[in-house]
Amino acid sequence: MVPSGLPWILPALVLCVGLIYYCIGYTGIISTQDWDGVSPDPPSVGADNYARILDDPIFWKAIWHTVVFFVVTFVVQTALGLLFAVLLHSKVKLGVLYKVIIFIPVVLAPSIMAPVFRRIFAPDGQFNWVLEHVGLGALAQPWIGQESTALAVVMAITVWQWTGLSFVLYFAAMSQLDHSMLEAARMDGASNLRTITAIIWPSVRGTTLAMATLGAIGALKTFDVPQLVTGGGPNYATEFLGTYIYRMTIPQAHVGYGAALSVILLVIALAVGILLQLRGRERA
Amino acid sequence: MFEVRSRWQQVALQVGITLMVIPFVFPLFAMVQGSLAGDGWGNYSAVLAVPGLSRFFVNSVVIAAACIALVYVVTMLAAFGFAKLRLRGREAWFWLLLACLTLPEVVLLAPLFATAIRFGFYDTYWAVILPLAALQVPFAVLLTRNFIAGIPHELFEAARVDGAGSARAFYNIVVPLTRPIAAAVVIFTFIGAWNAYLMPLVFLQSADMQTITLVPQYFVGQFSNDQTKILASAVLTAIPEVVAYLCLQRLFERGLSAGAIK
Numbered sequence: 001m002v003p004s005g006l007p008w009i010l011p012a013l014v015l016c017v018g019l020i021y022y023c024i025g026y027t028g029i030i031s032t033q034d035w036d037g038v039s040p041d042p043p044s045v046g047a048d049n050y051a052r053i054l055d056d057p058i059f060w061k062a063i064w065h066t067v068v069f070f071v072v073t074f075v076v077q078t079a080l081g082l083l084f085a086v087l088l089h090s091k092v093k094l095g096v097l098y099k100v101i102i103f104i105p106v107v108l109a110p111s112i113m114a115p116v117f118r119r120i121f122a123p124d125g126q127f128n129w130v131l132e133h134v135g136l137g138a139l140a141q142p143w144i145g146q147e148s149t150a151l152a153v154v155m156a157i158t159v160w161q162w163t164g165l166s167f168v169l170y171f172a173a174m175s176q177l178d179h180s181m182l183e184a185a186r187m188d189g190a191s192n193l194r195t196i197t198a199i200i201w202p203s204v205r206g207t208t209l210a211m212a213t214l215g216a217i218g219a220l221k222t223f224d225v226p227q228l229v230t231g232g233g234p235n236y237a238t239e240f241l242g243t244y245i246y247r248m249t250i251p252q253a254h255v256g257y258g259a260a261l262s263v264i265l266l267v268i269a270l271a272v273g274i275l276l277q278l279r280g281r282e283r284a
Numbered sequence: 285m286f287e288v289r290s291r292w293q294q295v296a297l298q299v300g301i302t303l304m305v306i307p308f309v310f311p312l313f314a315m316v317q318g319s320l321a322g323d324g325w326g327n328y329s330a331v332l333a334v335p336g337l338s339r340f341f342v343n344s345v346v347i348a349a350a351c352i353a354l355v356y357v358v359t360m361l362a363a364f365g366f367a368k369l370r371l372r373g374r375e376a377w378f379w380l381l382l383a384c385l386t387l388p389e390v391v392l393l394a395p396l397f398a399t400a401i402r403f404g405f406y407d408t409y410w411a412v413i414l415p416l417a418a419l420q421v422p423f424a425v426l427l428t429r430n431f432i433a434g435i436p437h438e439l440f441e442a443a444r445v446d447g448a449g450s451a452r453a454f455y456n457i458v459v460p461l462t463r464p465i466a467a468a469v470v471i472f473t474f475i476g477a478w479n480a481y482l483m484p485l486v487f488l489q490s491a492d493m494q495t496i497t498l499v500p501q502y503f504v505g506q507f508s509n510d511q512t513k514i515l516a517s518a519v520l521t522a523i524p525e526v527v528a529y530l531c532l533q534r535l536f537e538r539g540l541s542a543g544a545i546k
Binding site: 002003004005006007008009011012013015016017019020021022023024026027030037080083084087088090091092093098100101102103104105106107108109110111112113114115116117119120126160163164172217220221223224228241242245246249250255258259262263265266269270272273 | 294297298300301304305307308309310311312314315317318354357358359361362364365366368369370371372374377380381383384385386387388389390391392393394395396397398399414415417418419421422425449450454475478479481482486496497498499500511514515518521522525526528529530533536538
């Protein structure tokens with residue numbers, strides 16, 4: 001008779017499910033109150049907070065930014081990660097050096113890099129300096145300070161940071177490829193491009209799906225970069241659900257409203273997670 | 285993967301990848317260059333002379349170490365239970381845990397804040413360690429359960445026949461055989477805890493409790509926006525991470541890809 005596993009999983013359940021589900025339940029309760037985070041007896045307002053959110057233009061802006069952010073960063077990261085992985089599986093000298101350079105951003109804390117990126121994209125920063133020195137001075141602009149480009153800066157920083165992860169995962173997946181298949185394709189006269197699209201891309205599908213799931217959840221969790229580099233601005237141009245909830249809950253002390261936003265964020269995140277899992281299984 | 289037929293293509297490949305890598309080095313280069321502007325190395329001595337700088341490092345080390353220990357123990361026990369022991373409603377419990385994977389940490393802010401104040405652990409290490417560990421456990425259990433499931437059943441049955449209880453089996457079979465995946469779990473947890481920004485920002489108020497991710501902001505106050513010194517502090521806080529990565533490079537990459545390929 002195999003012994004029961006319940007005592008073994010209990011510590012994890014207490015820590016994880018206990019803490020997290022307790023917090024979610026508590027958030028649910030707060031979301032029906034008009035609470036400033038301090039007063040001992042906050043008035044209940046029912047579903048008022050939720051009704052107000054649906055009419056809140058900043059909420060819809062944040063949702064839109066999240067969608068754009070996910071699509072752009074996912075496509076660019078996938079393309080770059082795949083390309084780097086293919087190139088570094090070819091005959092390239094100093095491969096390890098390139099790998100290290102691409103991967104270092106993954107381990108660096110966004111909060112540490114934030115001041116660096118604020119500096120680079122400042123009106124007199126290095127990015128504009130480079131543009132001027134390669135003859136594109138006309139394009140120089142205050143990248144962080146204007147609505148039209150701030151979101152692009154946030155996305156560029158994210159791509160810089162996470163391409164290393166896509167790359168490492170694709171690189172590992174490609175190491176497991178069947179080389180006889182590649183050689184057979186070559187014998188039949190397949191070009192490099194054709195090999196990539198017809199053989200490599202389909203066989204790393206699992207990795208692409210995993211990256212899509214991670215990316216979608218990551219987009220919904222986005223906080224550090226917009227908070228520290230653009231502060232969610234200018235004029236809410238880089239507001240995400242994470243930064244908006246933080247702003248509402250802590251600095252502005254509209255804790256009830258922040259909690260209602262949290263519940264909505266949680267429902268979206270769960271729905272996206274389940275959806276991607278189901279789709280992944282269907283096609284696998 | 286790319287087939288190179290001539291010397292020219294070889295050169296083109298090398299030049300191409302070098303050009304592609306430049307944007308990835310550029311911020312690091314700008315960081316170091318900016319930190320040396322103005323007073324040069326004087327920026328570094330000014331930063332190092334700030335009293336209490338080591339506190340940030342000590343706090344980050346304490347929090348990361350505690351997170352790693354907590355996540356490791358809890359994960360190994362649970363993964364063993366899920367993979368090899370009898371469990372009613374196994375998948376239901378597992379999904380309850382997995383659902384936490386999608387949880388954005390910002391959702392925990394308000395309730396944790398209220399709870400931490402009420403029970404007096406606001407502004408202590410626990411206020412950061414517990415939620416950070418709780419957020420890491422689901423993924424760690426997912427990885428480790430799959431790994432332990434791959435250990436042959438016969439091994440556990442033989443141990444049972446010889447009279448070993450689950451505790452013995454855990455200690456003598458699971459712990460030694462899961463080392464590769466344990467390395468992955470440790471590295472994930474380390475990156476997560478060391479780089480955590482939101483939780484320390486909200487839950488660690490006093491200056492001598494804060495972590496290295498809060499250093500740049502602290503220095504904005506200290507040096508009233510002297511960018512060169514803020515960048516010097518950024519370089520100093522980035523160095524331990526870069527060194528850790530360079531030393532454990534293979535382990536990092538293997539750990540990160542452990543989840544994606546079997």
